[in-house]
Amino acid sequence: MTTDKKFRVESDLLGELQVPQGAYYGVQTQRAINNYHISRKKMRDYPDYVIAIAYVKLAAIEANHELGQINDEISAAVAQACREIIDGKFHEDFPTDMVQGGAGTSVNMNANEVIANRALEIMGHQKGEYQYCSPNDHVNCAQSTNDAYPSTIRLTFIRMNKNLVASLQKLIAAFRAKGDEFKDVIKMGRTQLQDAVPMTSGQEFHAYANNLEEEVANLERNVRLLHEINMGGTAIGTGLNAAPGFAELCTKKLAELTGEPFELATDLVEATPDTGAYVSYSSALKRLAVKLSKICNDLRLMASGPRCGLNEINLPPMAPGSSIMPGKVNPVIPEVTNQTCFKVIGNDTTIMIAAEAGQLQLNVMEPIITECLIENLTWLPNVMDTLREKCIDGITVNKERCLNMVRNSIGIVTALNPYIGYKNSTKIAKEALATGGSVYDLVLEKKLLTKEKLDAILDPSHMLDPEEMVK
Template sequence: MEEKKFRVESDLLGELKVPEEAYYGVQTQRAINNYHISRKRMCDYPDYVIAVAYVKLAAVETNHALGQIDDKIADAIAQACREIIGGKLHENFVTDMVQGGAGTSVNMNANEVIANRALEILGHKKGEYQYCYPNDHVNCGQSTNDVYPTTIRLALIRMNRNLIVSLSALIAAFRKKGEEFKHVIKMGRTQLQDAVPMTSGQEFNAFANTLEEEIANLNRNAALLHEINMGGTAIGTGLNAAPGFPKVCAERLTELTGMEFVAGADLVEATPDTGAYVSYSSALKRLAVKLSKICNDLRLLASGPRCGLNEINLPPMAPGSSIMPGKVNPVIPEVTNQTCFKVIGNDTTVMIAAEAGQLQLNVMEPIITECLIEDLTWLPNAMDTLREKCIDGITVNKERCLEMVKHSIGIVTALNPYIGYKNSTKIAKEALETGGSVYDLVLEKKILTKEKLDAILNPEHMLDSTDMVK
């Protein structure tokens, strides 16, 4: 086996060996040594790596335009950034997602990888930083405290788009079932008790409609992420950044990504502000709460099959028990529920981390980043799984649904306008006590004629006419 080779680099704390082939440098190596927390690295999330490359590309183009970096070095840095945006060198972004230092390791990981690739482009070896330095050139006019939050925002905006794609596909799947089941009469329920008739189609359309609302809510809160603090450097005062940097950099990032970014009006305020993350996390939580409730309903509707509601059938995806033959569990809604619980818990972490900011910087942004990126990875995966392995294959037990409507006390509600609430209550009570049906009792007591009763208690007449066959 060939012996691994190293190069030696140095920083404030001294010298350290770095793998010779690595594009990262000494500060990234220290992060590798220091942080073994989440065991999730930047490179596990391509949108995150691409986002930081876009930020660095916008920064170098800004510095070049403002006369801070010469043509040759600027071109090499820009080429390196574009290669990363195109998918190259991602395996060199190795810092743990959870770290101390307010994201310094992330910024330096990017600075070092871009610098070393730029050195190659310029015809030099990795580590020959006198020709292109991570701090002086790649990080020119910047600080972790403006690069890191801008990177987070861009990554979240990119990932939000993917989330909307998965959410939209799930909504379409529910709508398809709503159309398929629109003539299936069933009993609606409130407080787990019989209420009034409806159709299975109405139930599935309601699932689609409640999720549809979340698209606008997610985009509305994602819009808050478009304000950035690039050019604010350490605390928002702009120390070491060229005059005009914030406006020019926001314009360059907009041109490069096709997403509209604006420089914060008060960068001292914008630098420690995590309000946009709190709002967006809350939007993710709201989606998770709704999605989990829907999965609860699916599990109830499919319960049984002999001793539960048994109104719908979920596709069988796995044997349900190691001891009970024939048992099939609703494993896909269950795993979706658990994903939603994680998102809801992450929102609490985001809230606490946002509150923990002190003075001119919030050093807890790495855990905010980890939570939100995790949410935006898990939720689309869960929604795609729910759609593909559950919703698309749901069938309805039409006869079972109709049988429950006919035997439900709930249809007595339709008699109120004709015999009054008091008489309706008496009929319902007697039906409950005797086990008889509302239909038979009304005829037995000669309260209404059979023709009139049939017209009133026809389940289709109790539904929204727009949902029924004429």
């Protein structure tokens, strides 16, 4: 970020404005800086976002050069500037607020100005000498914000999705490792918070891993929708001011540069205001968040206590839990995961409303869609890494506690149904609840089964595998 106290004067439709002399951005970016103090989160805070727009501009300049629209000198300088941004340079010159009006025009012009001013330097000119390389006429040639911006944010989401999936796969592996570790720990399964039938802690943690594994495939299905772009549609999809063949060539260039299978939309007028892909992809993130939150609810329940709760598992102690209750330790990592998931779910609602708010040939609400999705794609990997490193990896199980609850549970009466019938099983369960007696003792007392047969039936290991059930 520039701290220059010297300024240069640039002008646009609204008149003249001072811009810091050393800044690579120009007058329209300066107006955005002056206008938008909303989220206080800047484009430069998200490297994938800045890199994505540089790729879009690089694809455009290469296509325009090949089509004879931009000369060799300017094309080479603009391409070099784009590649430098892709390599991580000049990101501090992208200071526009993530929440803004104008359908992303400030973002597009921020990139156009930075690239143009760096290209001017490369060609031996001064910043702001736009007669030699213009943000609009050269860097933005054959484009509009309305095709360059949505193509940029799609590439941004695609890039960030890779990090999300990597974090998710590590979390899945952590749950699977715990499933292996706890494979021999017998515990009571529950439905509606009531005793159900026995299972193992290993089965429970493997189920979490498999439950999240589904989300990898779901994310991959939905991210494919983001590969359809509208480059070359310019303002409303009619392609005004773009050279013949630009749309197809620019799309091809962007695919080659990024390694992503971008395709040109078949109807650019339809594609320009369409935000359906964002709605679908956001829904996939919401689905992941819902599952993560449910799993964290389970972890908090299973770790409840330690004396007066389930106390089946121990979560790693991460912080003192109370300013007044000595010795209390709270499940803070699952709690922060829950809260992150709530944020993702709320952002999905914002995205849905913003998508619906499109009018005629453009949806001007794409900046808030962008902010919400980038926020989700930042928070979710962060919280999944935190959950894995500070919670899942360190979970231990209270084996004896789990086994004792199985032995004392009314739920094991379910295993007796095939042998004494549902009616007798119900009577035994009801009497056990009323008297506090054990299912085991009541069955023997009423001579419904021999001790040998009962011991075999109620062996927890038999109940876990129906094929091994005693005949």
